[in-house]
Amino acid sequence: xxxxxxxxxxxxxxxxxxxxxxxxxxxxxxxxxxxxxxxxxxxxxxxxxxxxxxxxxxxxxxxxxxxxxxxxxxxxxxxxxxxxxxxxxxxxxxxxxxxxxxxxxxxxxxxxxxxxxxxxxxxxxxxxxxxxxxxxxxxxxxxxxxxxxxxxxxxxxxxxxxxxxxxxxxxxxxxxxxxxxxxxxxxxxxxxxxxxxxxxxxxxxxxxxxxxxxxxxxxxxxxxxxxxxxxxxxxxxxxxxxxxxxxxxxxxxxxxxxxxxxxxxxxxxxxxxxxxxxxxxxxxxxxxxxxxxxxxxxxxxxxxxxxxxxxxxxxxxxxxxxxxxxxxxxxxxxxxxxxxxxxxxxxxxxxxxxxxxx
Numbered sequence: 001x002x003x004x005x006x007x008x009x010x011x012x013x014x015x016x017x018x019x020x021x022x023x024x025x026x027x028x029x030x031x032x033x034x035x036x037x038x039x040x041x042x043x044x045x046x047x048x049x050x051x052x053x054x055x056x057x058x059x060x061x062x063x064x065x066x067x068x069x070x071x072x073x074x075x076x077x078x079x080x081x082x083x084x085x086x087x088x089x090x091x092x093x094x095x096x097x098x099x100x101x102x103x104x105x106x107x108x109x110x111x112x113x114x115x116x117x118x119x120x121x122x123x124x125x126x127x128x129x130x131x132x133x134x135x136x137x138x139x140x141x142x143x144x145x146x147x148x149x150x151x152x153x154x155x156x157x158x159x160x161x162x163x164x165x166x167x168x169x170x171x172x173x174x175x176x177x178x179x180x181x182x183x184x185x186x187x188x189x190x191x192x193x194x195x196x197x198x199x200x201x202x203x204x205x206x207x208x209x210x211x212x213x214x215x216x217x218x219x220x221x222x223x224x225x226x227x228x229x230x231x232x233x234x235x236x237x238x239x240x241x242x243x244x245x246x247x248x249x250x251x252x253x254x255x256x257x258x259x260x261x262x263x264x265x266x267x268x269x270x271x272x273x274x275x276x277x278x279x280x281x282x283x284x285x286x287x288x289x290x291x292x293x294x295x296x297x298x299x300x301x302x303x304x305x306x307x308x309x310x311x312x313x314x315x316x317x318x319x320x321x322x323x324x325x326x327x328x329x330x331x332x333x334x335x336x337x338x339x340x341x342x343x344x345x346x347x348x349x350x351x352x353x354x355x356x357x358x
């Protein structure tokens with residue numbers, strides 16, 4: 001990404017805050033955020049003076065193209081940690097931060113064994129706190145991912161009819177997203193019809209869609225490392241008045257939540273706006289997940305929009321707002337959009353939200 005310098009400078013500012021000499025980064029989405037590298041094996045080490053990018057020989061050429069502003073180091077016939085030891089890049093460092101939620105214990109033990117004079121300091125969300133505020137370039141990548149997903153959704157609507165299976169719809173979405181320029185799906189696509197809609201993560205099965213059912217479709221893709229995440233619930237044929245009522249409650253809950261978004265508000269306050277509305281309508285026990293989450297080089301990242309999150313929303317956060325009601329054995333409804341936090345909310349998704357009846 002073009003602004004790697006600013007990102008690295010922001011990481012360096014955090015070194016003093018955490019009282020560490022360097023940070024070792026092994027979480028690939030964070031490495032992609034900092035360097036643009038999209039391979040499957042790498043480490044970054046950022047010290048107060050230097051930035052090192054370490055990968056293996058498979059990615060030598062790719063790293064040349066993608067990674068700027070870091071000293072690139074390539075391991076050949078040795079592990080990444082053996083290369084670090086041989087090149088002595090940790091010499092003189094006393095305290096090194098590591099990503100406590102991402103570094104496997106086996107790697108932690110290896111570092112402890114090899115570098116006995118170094119104190120390893122656990123850090124939590126050091127990179128995620130920085131990447132939660134998006135640059136305009138990052139917002140454009142997310143917009144592009146959204147554009148691809150929305151185009152595909154409009155294309156697949158004509159396929160959805162009684163007799164088609166959930167997995168057929170999901171496969172078509174997956175194929176068309178790639179055909180339209182996506183790197184890959186953002187996650188396993190959810191197509192959950194009828195009673196299966198009550199499973200919030202009801203990944204598509206061979207269940208056939210029937211007339212009179214609601215179908216929850218949760219889909220997204222990755223463009224240049226950045227994710228889209230959209231959910232629409234549609235009706236196939238005439239649905240019951242109870243199902244329609246539930247749809248309208250979720251739609252209104254989402255609408256008032258989006259209208260409430262502003263920088264400076266706490267994430268749990270935003271969650272409460274939608275949750276309290278659903279509670280007033282008598283469906284509190286059927287909305288159990290959080291209202292939303294941050295979106296970026298990961299599908300779920302900071303900030304969490306949940307009852308337990310006191311994160312203060314900032315200009316530049318990109319979040320989802322996705323209330324839902326799930327009635328076991330009957331149906332589920334979720335409506336989800338991707339929102340850019342400015343002083344207020346700017347919806348990056350543009351698909352209509354009135355109930356689509358096929």
